[in-house]
Amino acid sequence: MSWIRSRSAAWATIGALALALFVSRCAPSAPKKDAKKAGGGTSDIAVAAQKTYVAPGDLDEYYLFSSGGHSGQIYVFGVPSMRHISTIPVFTPYPATGYGFDDDSKKMLGNLTWGDVHHPALSETNGDYDGRWLFVNEMNGRVARIDLRDFKTKQILGPIPNVSGNHASAFVTPNSEYSVMASRFSIPIPKGTALEIAKYATDFKGVITGIKIDPKSGEMSFGWQVVMPPFNYDLGDAGKKASDGWVFFTSYNAERATGKLEVTSTQRDRDYIAMVDWKMAEKLAAEGKGTLIGGVKVLDPKELPGLVYLLPCGKSPHGVDVAPDGNWIVGSGKLQGVTTVFNFEKIQTAIRNKDFTGEEDGIPVLKYESIKDAEVPVGLGPLHTQFGTDGYAYTSLFVDSAVAKWKLGTWEVVDKVPMSYSIGHLTAAEGDTVSPDGNYLVGLNKLSHGRHLSVGPSQPESSQLVDITEEKMKLLYDAFTEPEPHYAQMVKADKIHPIEVYPKEENKHPHAIWDVKDASVTRNGNKVLVKMIAVRSTLTPTDFELKEGDEVTIAITNIEQTTDELHGLGILDYNINLVVDPGETKTVTFKAKRGTFPFYCTNFCSALHQEMQGYMIVR
Amino acid sequence: MQGFFARLNQSLARPLGVAPRLLVVASALLLVAVYLFPLWNLTMFAPQYPEGLRLDIYSYKLVGGNGGQDIPEINILNHYIGMRDLVTDDFTEFKWLPFVVGALGLLYLRAAVMGTVGGLVDVLVLNIYFSAFALWSFGYKMYVYGHNLLPTAAVKVEPFMPPMFGGTQLANFEVYSYPQAGSYAMGLSSLLLVAALVVAWRQSRAASRQGT
16 A cells, blocks of 8 residues: 555645646736835825825815816816815806806807816916916817806817817916917818828928917917927927026927828837927017918918927927926927936027027927937836926826936936826926925826726726825825816915905896896897896796797896805706806896796705795796 | 982082093093994804804994895895894984984083083983983894794794893804993993092082081
């Protein structure tokens, strides 16, 4: 029996060896470079909790205005709690505030009920946020102004002629002289021209536009426009301090390729950053220079030397960000492992010395080696850079899914923090102004990959709060947002001074009434004007009669002057949904159809809110 | 008995010394406060109104807190229990009260100049009568507001007397009612008159002792 025993012992040994071999060849259950386990970038939980906890009733330190991407909205968060406080509808109807349902906002939206919001830009004075307005772009060639006095969209300008796919926008100049726009998708101009794709390289055009901002009212109007080679203009930033007067735009597809761009546009090692002398453009526009295309005067840099220069930047650059002192311009080639820093002084010298290596459609290309200060090895897929205190810069790395912290001047990468996952933009506290605050940074990540309770396949985006007060960056908090934050602006709360009710004396609406006795129904032919009052807890008139086919305008005034006493007017079966803030008057115009239609207050207001109802009878 | 009245008449006819006259002038000057400061304040807190709703009652006007907004707010809340709106026109006091205070002040000054103990007694009596009447008038107003409730009110409450002095709980509201600088000045003005009378009385007693 001993041979049996020894044989089975041998088999057992072989088996154990095979198993050991197999186990040792098995992949680990988690990445070996697990940042969490290594303690990399994650705060001590108690510290993180304390840094982000804003007690009930307490207020946050910063406002975060986050673009809502193709939701067409702006989301307002508080930092450091990362609480979503409100949503400002801009390019999309938003029933919660009645936006896009009343006559004025419907008119402002025009025929488009969708917009792809990308880059909010706070108004600036001397390169610092002044808390007056927020400008936001969207891809259909429009820019909107939100007044931060009441957090409402006040103007939508556009679509602007010739601009196609307005992505590199709405960046503002240091005194909010201009908000800029540029074409991401070059087209033959004017719009309406149809040309075969084979003519892309020669006959399609990119367009850069300056939108003039009235310094008092914020009212936007067309400023100037420059026609450009058919590159894809991607992002921009206005020069400041040393580089004030210039605005920089990255572009990809210097190949002027079409078709499968992921291949055709990525063949060259360098694309371009276009820099436009906006003060010169302003002057030329004032002189009436340019050719009339699509109803606006368009400046051609070929005929106007000095207006535009091209800086070679590797490879397929995405973000271009001007450092606080204005002298360094950081261009991030998204298909590289480095971010490129240009020196504005060197750029000026190169321009003076005509240190050019060629031209594109008559626009001089500066010599890369003469204008570059550094290629900072930040990591894979650098996209955008923000600035902190003490000369630190923070660059988002899409491919590495991390933020790199590096120092201006020494170009040394000092720290990295992982982001979950695939960070796009990032925003630091006042991190694109002349005086960044440091303190916090928010990574606006494209993927959340189940770091939240599962909500099915349509997952939210993730916005992560990072503490940048110390040498090492620390992840503090995960927040989740609806699609899709691109860029955001973080501003100190004390710079914004919103009103809480519309003061009665400021309401100049021609149909505003303030006494229930003045509520009325006035007929003029088939036009009927209903002046209605909303006040706790009655909508007056409580009932009124119309004739079928009447063209009816209801002007409703909320005569409350108390904070948060909003009233709504919902009319069933009519797709009418107004929300009127205290002291506000809104109108809605519609054609009367036969029937008996209850109307009611939609925005819960008082103990007798349910009773706040009436009937519109159409005979 | 006749002797008493004779002595009383004598005392009342005595001229005032410098100190009582100055006290009377000071008392008259204090009345100016009635035009400058509120007489009474009502403050109401509820969970929804953590900062409170405030009502200042002056001798000639109502002033709501929060830039005046608290009055319409109080009215909106009160309409649910069928209470009358607080409107300036309902307060007849606002028409006569400032006039009467002015007249009182002039009478005080007259008493200081004419300077007899009798004159001083006159204004003190007027002062007390006026203060008591104003207080009653205010209380009555409060009573009427609290009792004259519309029978059709959405929320039926028992008629009630709002607090005149101190705090109380009314439904979800903590209500506080306290006199303000104007009333305190009125009170102090009365005290100064009393003081003037005491000083004058002592001086007159001293004088009569010296006289005998």
